[in-house]
Structures are given as C-alpha cells and as structure tokens.
Amino acid sequence: MTALIQIRELSKTYRRGNQPVPVLLGIDLEIAEGDYVSLMGPSGSGKSTLLNLIAGIDKPSSGTLLIGGIDIAALGENELAAWRAANVGFVFQFYNLMPVLNAFENVELPLLLTNLSKAERREHVEVALAMVGLADRMDHHPNELSGGQQQRVAIARALITDPTLIVADEPTGDLDRTSADDVLNLLDRLNGELGKTIVMVTHDPKCAARARRRVHLEKGVLLADADAEH
Amino acid sequence: MLAGYVLRLAGKNMLRHRLRTGLTLAGIAIAIVSFGLLRTVVDSWYAGAELGAAGRLVTRNAASLSFSLPVTYAERIRRAPGVRAVTWASWFGGIYIDEKHFFSQLAVDASSYLNLYPEYLLSPEQSAAFQHDRRGAVVGRKLAAKYGFKIGDTVPLQGTLFPGNWSFVVRGIYRGADDKTDENQFLVHWDYVNETIKNTLPAQAERVGAFIVDIREPTQAAAVSAAIDSSFRNSLAETRTETQKAFQLGFIALVDTILLAIQTVAYVVVLIIMAVMANTMAMAARERTREYATLKALGFRDGFVAMLILGESLSLSLAGGALGILLTYPAANAFHSATRDLFLIFQVQPLTVLLQLAAALLIGVSAALAPMLSSRRVQIVDGLRAVT
Ligand SMILES: Nc1ncnc2c1ncn2[C@@H]1O[C@H](COP(=O)(O)OP(=O)(O)O)[C@@H](O)[C@H]1O
Numbered sequence: 001m002t003a004l005i006q007i008r009e010l011s012k013t014y015r016r017g018n019q020p021v022p023v024l025l026g027i028d029l030e031i032a033e034g035d036y037v038s039l040m041g042p043s044g045s046g047k048s049t050l051l052n053l054i055a056g057i058d059k060p061s062s063g064t065l066l067i068g069g070i071d072i073a074a075l076g077e078n079e080l081a082a083w084r085a086a087n088v089g090f091v092f093q094f095y096n097l098m099p100v101l102n103a104f105e106n107v108e109l110p111l112l113l114t115n116l117s118k119a120e121r122r123e124h125v126e127v128a129l130a131m132v133g134l135a136d137r138m139d140h141h142p143n144e145l146s147g148g149q150q151q152r153v154a155i156a157r158a159l160i161t162d163p164t165l166i167v168a169d170e171p172t173g174d175l176d177r178t179s180a181d182d183v184l185n186l187l188d189r190l191n192g193e194l195g196k197t198i199v200m201v202t203h204d205p206k207c208a209a210r211a212r213r214r215v216h217l218e219k220g221v222l223l224a225d226a227d228a229e230h
Numbered sequence: 231m232l233a234g235y236v237l238r239l240a241g242k243n244m245l246r247h248r249l250r251t252g253l254t255l256a257g258i259a260i261a262i263v264s265f266g267l268l269r270t271v272v273d274s275w276y277a278g279a280e281l282g283a284a285g286r287l288v289t290r291n292a293a294s295l296s297f298s299l300p301v302t303y304a305e306r307i308r309r310a311p312g313v314r315a316v317t318w319a320s321w322f323g324g325i326y327i328d329e330k331h332f333f334s335q336l337a338v339d340a341s342s343y344l345n346l347y348p349e350y351l352l353s354p355e356q357s358a359a360f361q362h363d364r365r366g367a368v369v370g371r372k373l374a375a376k377y378g379f380k381i382g383d384t385v386p387l388q389g390t391l392f393p394g395n396w397s398f399v400v401r402g403i404y405r406g407a408d409d410k411t412d413e414n415q416f417l418v419h420w421d422y423v424n425e426t427i428k429n430t431l432p433a434q435a436e437r438v439g440a441f442i443v444d445i446r447e448p449t450q451a452a453a454v455s456a457a458i459d460s461s462f463r464n465s466l467a468e469t470r471t472e473t474q475k476a477f478q479l480g481f482i483a484l485v486d487t488i489l490l491a492i493q494t495v496a497y498v499v500v501l502i503i504m505a506v507m508a509n510t511m512a513m514a515a516r517e518r519t520r521e522y523a524t525l526k527a528l529g530f531r532d533g534f535v536a537m538l539i540l541g542e543s544l545s546l547s548l549a550g551g552a553l554g555i556l557l558t559y560p561a562a563n564a565f566h567s568a569t570r571d572l573f574l575i576f577q578v579q580p581l582t583v584l585l586q587l588a589a590a591l592l593i594g595v596s597a598a599l600a601p602m603l604s605s606r607r608v609q610i611v612d613g614l615r616a617v618t
C-alpha cells in the first residue's frame with residue numbers, strides 16, 4: 001500500500017534580502033493514511049515549515065511532495081486552494097477564528113466553498129460542534145470563549161469538510177494542561193474513530209506521546225523515528 | 231451566496247471598531263455634505279443670474295426680436311399656470327436732437343409696467359402724474375442728469391419706427407433700488423403711441439415688442455416659459471419666452487473666479503477624505519492580515535479576500551455618502567435661510583446628488599485598492615505569522 005504522504009529530497013530555502021536561509025535540507029518521509037504523526041524538534045528546526053509544505057500553504061524549493069498521489073507543488077494558486085479546501089483541515093496554535101463570527105459561523109466557513117444547502121450546512125455544523133462538546137456555545141463569539149473552547153471550535157472547523165488530512169501546529173501551545181488534554185483527546189478521536197491522518201507539530205514530549213509515531217527534526221534534517229513502531 | 235456573505239462580513243467588520251467607524255462615517259458624511267453645499271452654491275449663483283433680480287420672463291416673437299406680437303396675447307399669457315402679472319413694452323426708437331444723442335426709449339403699458347419693476351423707485355405723486363398725462367414720460371436718474379431733464383420739461387423726439395415728430399413731458403424721475411438697476415430708461419405711454427399710429431401706421435397698431443411676465447415661483451421659470459410658448463404654438467405668431475438676465479457682464483468675470491475657487495474646494499474636500507479613508511482601510515486590512523491568511527489557508531481564493539476588503543470599504547463609504555446626501559438637504563435649507571438675500575433659490579440639483587454618490591463610490595474604491603493589492607502579495611505563511 002502506498003503512503004498518503006510521500007516526501008523525497010524535500011528542501012526549502014527562504015530568502016532574507018539577498019541572503020538565502022536554508023531551512024529544510026533534503027527531507028525523506030512517508031506517512032501512511034490513518035497515521036498520527038508528531039513532528040518534534042527544537043524551536044527554529046523547521047517543523048512549521050515542513051507542516052506548511054505538507055498542508056499546501058507553502059511551496060518547496062526542490063524535491064517531491066506527493067499527497068494522495070498528487071504533486072501539490074505543481075498545482076496553480078486556485079487549484080491548490082481548492083485542493084486544500086477539500087483535503088486539509090487546519091488547527092493553529094492561536095486558533096485563528098474570525099472574531100466577528102460566532103462559533104457556528106466559524107465552523108460553517110469552509111462549507112461556504114461547497115455546494116451544500118443552508119439546511120445541510122446547519123446539520124453538519126451542529127454535528128461537528130456537538131462532537132467537540134460545544135453544542136451549547138454555537139452563538140458565542142471567540143472573545144466569549146476560553147482558549148480551550150476556541151481551539152475546540154477550530155477543530156470542529158477543521159473536520160467539517162471531512163478532509164483526509166488534519167495538520168496541527170502546536171495546537172496546545174497556548175493552553176493550560178486541562179484544556180490541552182481536551183484538545184489531545186479530540187485529536188485521538190479524530191484519528192481513532194474517524195480515521196483522519198494527523199500531522200501535529202509540538203515540542204512538548206507529553207503531547208507527542210499521544211501520537212502513534214514521532215518524527216524529529218534538527219536544523220532542517222530528519223532524525224530516525226524515535227521509536228521502533230515503524 | 232459568497233457575495234451576500236462578503237457584505238455581511240463587511241458589516242460585522244465595520245462594527246468592530248465602533249469609534250473608528252463612527253469617525254470615518256462622520257468624516258465621509260461631512261465631506262459629502264460640504265461637496266454638495268459648495269456645488270449648490272455654484273449652481274444657485276448661476277440659477278439666480280439666469281432669473282434676474284425679480285424672476286421675470288420675457289416673451290417675444292419666436293421668429294425674430296424685430297417682429298412684434300399682438301397685444302391681445304397678454305390675456306392668454308396671464309392665464310398660463312404660475313404667472314402672476316403681465317405687462318408689455320415696445321421699442322420706440324426716437325432720435326433726440328440728432329443721432330449722436332442716443333438713448334433707448336420704451337413705450338410701455340403705463341398702468342402695469344412700473345408694478346413689475348419695483349426696483350424703479352418713483353414717488354407716488356410722480357407716478358400718478360405720469361399715469362394721468364398720456365404724453366408723460368418717466369426718466370431714469372442717470373439719463374436725466376446727462377441731458378439735464380427736469381420734471382415738466384418737454385422732450386422732442388423724431389420718430390423712426392413710428393413716423394412723426396413726437397414730444398413727451400417728463401413727469402417722473404426714478405432712482406434704482408440698487409447698483410444693478412438700469413437708471414438710463416426713458417418710458418412713454420404705449421397707449422398714446424398706439425392711438426397715434428392707428429392712422430399713420432395701421433399695420434403696427436395693437437402690437438407690442440415683448441411681454442414681460444412676472445412669475446410666482448422663480449424656480450418654475452423653465453416650466454412657465456414652456457407653458458406660455460406651447461399655448462401659442464401654431465398661432466400666427468409663435469412666441470419665445472426666456473429668463474431676463476439682469477446680470478452685468480463685468481460682474482460675471484469676478485464671480486466666475488470665486489465660483490471656480492469654490493468648485494476647487496469642493497473637489498479638494500473629496501480628495502482629502504479619500505486620503506483619510508485610504509489610511510483607515512490600510513490600517514483595518516493590516517490588522518486583519520492573519521485573518522485573511524487563515525481564509526486563504528482554508529481554501530478561499532485571493533479574489534474573495536479582495537472582495538472582503540472592497541466590500542468593507544464600499545459599505546463604509548456608501549453609508550457615509552448616503553448619510554451625507556440626506557444631510558445635504560437640511561444643510562442647504564439652513565444655509566439658504568442664513569444667507570436670505572444672497573440667493574434667490576437654493577436647491578440641491580439631481581446632478582449634485584449624482585456627483586455626491588459618485589464621489590462616495592470613488593472614495594470607497596480608491597481606499598480599497600492598495601490593501602487589495604497588498605493582500606494578494608502577502609504569502610499565506612507570512613500572513614499567518616503576522617502579529618495582531
Ligand atoms: N517566511 C519566512 N521567511 C524567512 N525565514 C523564515 C520564514 N519562515 C520561517 N523562517 C525561518 O526558518 C526557520 C524555521 O522556522 P520554523 O519552520 O517556523 O521553525 P519551528 O516551527 O521548528 O520553530 C527559522 O529560522 C525561521 O526564522
């Protein structure tokens with residue numbers, strides 16, 4: 001069986017003025033469908049950069065990046081946007097909810113890019129919010145919710161279009177222990193019950209322990225998997 | 231569907247910083263009101279000039295100024311809607327001593343003419359003396375001074391249009407009510423001239439050069455003129471009715487410069503608010519860099535984000551513009567009553583409202599341009615890293 005994500009010789013170099021800043025130096029990585037991978041490493045090692053490439057919001061400098069067999073680096077701007085809308089759910093460290101929209105509207109947002117009717121959208125949103133335990137907070141705005149609640153709204157938004165892949169960049173980085181546990185429990189369920197492939201960036205070992213597989217980055221280079229599951 | 235969504239989001243974003251939105255709205259509204267008022271000042275000035283001091287119309291033969299009209303037209307003109315009073319006058323065209331001593335003379339309807347020219351100030355006694363003497367004349371102060379005419383003097387005139395040797399007796403000397411009033415008129419009785427020429431020039435009897443029409447509502451000048459002319463359409467002599475331009479040419483040149491300055495200020499005000507609004511939108515868009523990047527990550531296209539910015543900018547500018555247009559009417563009324571003597575009419579013209587709307591649109595679009603372009607340029611990953 002071929003892996004959902006196939007990465008070969010992937011490099012990324014940023015430019016700061018005329019100065020090239022190499023961040024990823026030839027990454028090779030495969031992630032199977034349904035896997036739950038944590039990307040670990042010190043700050044500045046390139047974790048977010050790698051995650052952004054996988055999520056299709058940044059372009060590699062060289063190498064190949066196939067997701068579900070699609071070379072996403074070759075897609076045009078609009079094709080890539082459509083691909084993301086259909087295939088990727090995003091969870092950010094600072095939630096990134098729209099402050100002017102309530103919880104319901106925030107979760108509904110990605111569905112505006114689909115052909116679903118208003119009634120169908122409502123149904124989907126209600127199910128997703130119930131799943132993250134916020135059915136009673138639908139008309140609350142982000143500033144009326146705690147950090148943990150906001151992140152759960154964000155998770156509902158990430159799963160609303162039923163994407164294959166969920167990417168999470170330090171999803172518990174801004175949360176207290178209890179809220180972090182809630183979020184991690186939710187990610188467990190997304191992976192275990194719904195079969196979502198999850199790639200999560202974290203530098204917290206406790207957090208990483210929840211994943212099925214841990215991958216270490218060090219100065220743009222991938223170290224061997226931390227454990228022998230694979 | 232997305233368009234409706236864009237507008238709803240724009241509305242919500244506007245409510246985000248109520249103070250900033252309120253100030254921006256007020257700024258746009260004030261600019262639009264000022265623009266409208268200044269334009270109305272200019273319009274009204276020209277409209278007032280068109281109307282002349284008393285809002286009189288002149289009805290003459292449509293074919294040519296030198297052709298006359300039957301005096302019987304007076305009744306029909308009087309019945310036209312909006313007409314308050316009618317009088318008439320004919321060029322007399324007599325020669326005083328010789329052709330070097332030129333001044334114009336008018337044969338007027340003595341009983342009504344002076345009523346339509348209240349700016350010719352004449353004492354009641356002199357006025358009565360003029361009415362009672364069929365050979366009487368009323369002379370402007372400047373003309374009287376030039377030729378030394380005094381009350382009781384006989385002025386001989388040699389007829390040109392109306393043949394014969396005529397003589398008139400000065401019964402009144404009028405003063406102008408203001409600087410703009412013509413003090414060089416020489417008015418005689420049309421009745422007397424008419425009676426006399428019934429024998430000598432029967433073809434010109436019972437005919438007049440022009441009717442002067444006083445209307446109730448100066449703003450209705452165009453409608454009343456049209457009504458008068460249409461009532462004589464297909465008559466033997468068709469008419470042309472126009473406003474009397476009691477405006478002195480030398481004055482126009484000076485006023486034109488002032489009006490040009492006012493026009494310029496009107497546009498400068500719009501330019502200033504364009505700059506202010508562009509700054510406001512740039513600030514708002516910069517604050518939302520991370521939100522825009524998030525939307526793009528979720529799969530919304532660059533165009534959607536651009537529309538969000540444009541939608542917000544236009545909502546703001548059009549709301550401010552609408553407020554400004556609505557406020558222009560009470561502002562114009564207040565301005566008019568504060569400057570009662572200056573403008574005969576002071577009305578916001580439809581074209582002004584259209585220009586106000588266009589200005590609001592321009593303010594909205596121009597303010598959105600730079601943020602729209604920069605939102606396209608910002609990479610998603612950079613936008614997500616933006617601190618707010
Ligand atoms: N858009 C960018 N432009 C320039 N340098 C960048 C950019 N994004 C990341 N970097 C640099 O790349 C390196 C890795 O960043 P990142 O992937 O965010 O690290 P991590 O998530 O592991 O902390 C850092 O040195 C960072 O400064």
Ligand SMILES: [Mg+2]
Pocket residue numbers: 047048049169201
């Ligand atoms: Mg990072």
